[in-house]
Amino acid sequence: xxxxxxxxxxxxxxxxxxxxxxxxxxxxxxxxxxxxxxxxxxxxxxxxxxxxxxxxxxxxxxxxxxxxxxxxxxxxxxxxxxxxxxxxxxxxxxxxxxxxxxxxxxxxxxxxxxxxxxxxxxxxxxxxxxxxxxxxxxxxxxxxxxxxxxxxxxxxxxxxxxxxxxxxxxxxxxxxxxxxxxxxxxxxxxxxxxxxxxxxxxxxxxxxxxxxxxxxxxxxxxxxxxxxxxxxxxxxxxxxxxxxxxxxxxxxxxxxxxxxxxxxxxxxxxxxxxxxxxxxxxxxxxxxxxxxxxxxxxxxxxxxxxxxxx
Amino acid sequence: xxxxxxxxxxxxxxxxxxxxxxxxxxxxxxxxxxxxxxxxxxxxxxxxxxxxxxxxxxxxxxxxxxxxxxxxxxxxxxxxxxxxxxxxxxxxxxxxxxxxxxxxxxxxxxxxxxxxxxxxxxxxxxxxxxxxxxxxxxxxxxxxxxxxxxxxxxxxxxxxxxxxxxxxxxxxxxxxxxxxxxxxxxxxxxxxxxxxxxxxxxxxxxxxxxxxxxxxxxxxxxxxxxxxxxxxxxxxxxxxxxxxxxxxxxxxxxxxxxxxxxxxxxxxxxxxxxxxxxxxxxxxxxxxxxxxxxxxxxxxxxxxxxxxxxxxxxxxxxxxxxxxxxxxxxxxxxxxxxxxxxxxxxxxxxxxxxxxxxxxxxxxxxxxxxxxxxxxxxxxxxxxxxxxxxxxxxxxxxxxxxxxxx
Numbered sequence: 084x085x086x087x088x089x090x091x092x093x094x095x096x097x098x099x100x101x102x103x104x105x106x107x108x109x110x111x112x113x114x115x116x117x118x119x120x121x122x123x124x125x126x127x128x129x130x131x132x133x134x135x136x137x138x139x140x141x142x143x144x145x146x147x148x149x150x151x152x153x154x155x156x157x158x159x160x161x162x163x164x165x166x167x168x169x170x171x172x173x174x175x176x177x178x179x180x181x182x183x184x185x186x187x188x189x190x191x192x193x194x195x196x197x198x199x200x201x202x203x204x205x206x207x208x209x210x211x212x213x214x215x216x217x218x219x220x221x222x223x224x225x226x227x228x229x230x231x232x233x234x235x236x237x238x239x240x241x242x243x244x245x246x247x248x249x250x251x252x253x254x255x256x257x258x259x260x261x262x263x264x265x266x267x268x269x270x271x272x273x274x275x276x277x278x279x280x281x282x283x284x285x286x287x288x289x290x291x292x293x294x295x296x297x298x299x300x301x302x303x304x305x306x307x308x309x310x311x312x313x314x315x316x317x318x319x320x321x322x323x324x325x326x327x328x329x330x331x332x333x334x335x336x337x338x339x340x341x342x343x344x345x346x347x348x349x350x351x352x353x354x355x356x357x358x359x360x361x362x363x364x365x366x367x368x369x370x371x372x373x374x375x376x377x378x379x380x381x382x383x384x385x386x387x388x389x390x391x392x393x
Numbered sequence: 394x395x396x397x398x399x400x401x402x403x404x405x406x407x408x409x410x411x412x413x414x415x416x417x418x419x420x421x422x423x424x425x426x427x428x429x430x431x432x433x434x435x436x437x438x439x440x441x442x443x444x445x446x447x448x449x450x451x452x453x454x455x456x457x458x459x460x461x462x463x464x465x466x467x468x469x470x471x472x473x474x475x476x477x478x479x480x481x482x483x484x485x486x487x488x489x490x491x492x493x494x495x496x497x498x499x500x501x502x503x504x505x506x507x508x509x510x511x512x513x514x515x516x517x518x519x520x521x522x523x524x525x526x527x528x529x530x531x532x533x534x535x536x537x538x539x540x541x542x543x544x545x546x547x548x549x550x551x552x553x554x555x556x557x558x559x560x561x562x563x564x565x566x567x568x569x570x571x572x573x574x575x576x577x578x579x580x581x582x583x584x585x586x587x588x589x590x591x592x593x594x595x596x597x598x599x600x601x602x603x604x605x606x607x608x609x610x611x612x613x614x615x616x617x618x619x620x621x622x623x624x625x626x627x628x629x630x631x632x633x634x635x636x637x638x639x640x641x642x643x644x645x646x647x648x649x650x651x652x653x654x655x656x657x658x659x660x661x662x663x664x665x666x667x668x669x670x671x672x673x674x675x676x677x678x679x680x681x682x683x684x685x686x687x688x689x690x691x692x693x694x695x696x697x698x699x700x701x702x703x704x705x706x707x708x709x710x711x712x713x714x715x716x717x718x719x720x721x722x723x724x725x726x727x728x729x730x731x732x733x734x735x736x737x738x739x740x741x742x743x744x745x746x747x748x749x750x751x752x753x754x755x756x757x758x759x760x761x762x763x764x765x766x767x768x769x770x771x772x773x774x775x776x777x778x779x780x781x782x783x784x785x786x787x788x789x790x791x792x793x794x795x796x797x798x799x
Contacts, residue, residue: 086627086628208443212676302621304647344623347624361625362619362622363615363616
């Protein structure tokens with residue numbers, strides 16, 4: 084059996100999820116040059132928000148067809164509120180401060196959010212079961228697709244297309260581009276940059292919530308520390324694609340997902356590489372790829388070369 | 394010059410601090426001569442949060458009930474027992490820090506834990522130096538009691554370390570025997586999590602299975618904390634294996650089994666006692682149906698001696714899975730309490746009590762709630778019972794109990 088199509092599909096599903104989270108890193112960085120390390124936790128709270136809607140808001144036994152949109156909205160609201168709140172109360176007061184101050188704040192916020200969920204959410208000390216879609220898995224040719232993967236493969240391109248249209252066509256979207264290029268001049272041209280920054284955080288938060296629902300559907304659980312590893316990978320994806328570039332985030336995510344999958348599947352089949360392949364080494368190869376890309380294209384795969392403002 | 398004076402200052406301060414603490418503890422024991430009972434602490438170290446915490450909390454609960462029973466029955470006159478539970482988060486370095494903390498507390502005369510073999514490796518030396526007895530209800534890595542070269546020449550590395558669980562040397566072989574002879578599986582795919590426990594168990598299963606005549610369809614490793622196993626699942630499916638053996642904990646295996654079945658590979662996952670948790674079934678859901686584990690001892694639920702324990706556990710509102718190691722934790726704590734009873738008379742803790750308690754634990758012999766409790770010359774339990782459990786209708790069901798001697 085040829086496993087390549089299946090492995091490509093696996094990589095695409097995983098990568099789409101990375102990409103959705105990476106959007107949040109890249110948009111915030113593009114506009115305020117802040118690496119929002121709390122974004123992984125915004126992703127996590129989205130998952131818990133969606134789960135709460137299912138457990139506590141909807142009546143027991145609601146069909147997933149009705150529950151899923153409600154969970155998306157609920158998770159989205161939680162993530163967006165936390166992202167916007169973080170911007171308003173943690174990052175905005177530090178807008179003029181040296182670059183390190185908001186960075187450390189972000190790390191602190193990340194730990195704080197994790198601990199709050201861990202201590203306050205009922206039974207959050209272990210994995211919590213996430214509701215599953217009542218259909219699938221499907222088998223198309225030699226590829227089998229889980230129901231949770233269908234969600235991400237539909238949601239990710241939709242979100243991406245909507246975002247691309249929004250940024251390039253709407254008035255607010257163009258104001259975002261202007262703010263990203265030069266915040267001071269944008270402000271002089273009458274753009275309310277504070278509003279633009281809030282919108283960037285909100286969009287990142289919503290995408291993270293979509294990714295969190297995808298995560299829950301795919302792996303069947305949510306956990307208070309799920310944001311750490313996913314956040315780290317998504318940040319890597321954003322850098323790989325070119326941080327600041329929304330298309331780069333998605334492409335970086337896909338490349339990273341494919342790289343991990345390929346490393347797991349094929350490297351230990353290469354003669355002499357048996358010790359260096361398999362699931363345990365997938366992250367290593369993903370980071371080797373990142374280093375290689377950054378060696379030759381420091382701006383990332385599709386990033387533009389910009390003078391370092393640090 | 395300046396550096397030297399710093400060294401002297403530090404030395405003076407440390408000596409002073411040590412003297413003061415020594416004085417402090419002497420005062421404590423002086424007080425207890427009156428009507429007040431001496432307080433003795435049984436330490437617990439286990440993952441109480443995060444990974445493996447469901448089983449970890451079961452250990453804490455088991456010890457708590459043993460201590461409550463001892464206090465109620467006045468097992469050791471003049472002494473009240475207390476539990477001091479520390480969370481190691483399944484991280485070896487945290488375990489070592491906790492061990493240091495427990496050793497420094499003079500009231501701690503015995504410790505139950507840890508859950509994870511990898512954590513134990515970092516704690517044994519600390520306890521050994523302090524002569525503090527440590528009984529693990531769940532560590533199964535053979536080298537903990539029988540030394541690094543346990544396959545060729547057994548030597549006991551630490552005299553203060555005991556366990557009420559039997560070793561992977563038996564567990565891996567028992568599982569391999571069941572897989573080959575009872576399940577009639579012939580091609581196995583072996584996965585482990587690269588930890589002391591998981592990798593060791595997987596290796597022993599592999600050795601046992603291939604020795605019986607089974608074939609190895611493939612082998613891979615995962616990282617703890619990984620969630621996406623789709624690539625691995627595709628490899629397993631492609632290898633045409635009829636069984637997957639997983640050496641590791643439930644945190645990863647519950648996701649692996651779900652992705653395995655969703656990915657179209659309808660073969661059971663077989664694992665060790667690290668997977669034996671209700672959380673595994675709850676999280677994996679239907680896909681876990683038919684999966685198997687081996688666990689040490691006999692099912693607590695089926696033992697008449699444990700009925701009272703289970704009743705108390707359920708009534709107490711304690712969290713965690715008592716089913717896996719709760720009974721063993723109870724027995725471990727009881728062994729320590731009994732040893733303390735032999736050493737501490739009328740609430741007076743003699744000099745060198747810790748060392749004397751170690752010697753008493755070595756001589757332990759009683760019928761615990763999970764089976765007879767006594768230790769061999771390596772600190773291993775003499776109770777070599779093992780049980781295979783299978784998920785049937787969403788519950789772990791014992792399918793075979795027996796002893797295995799390699």
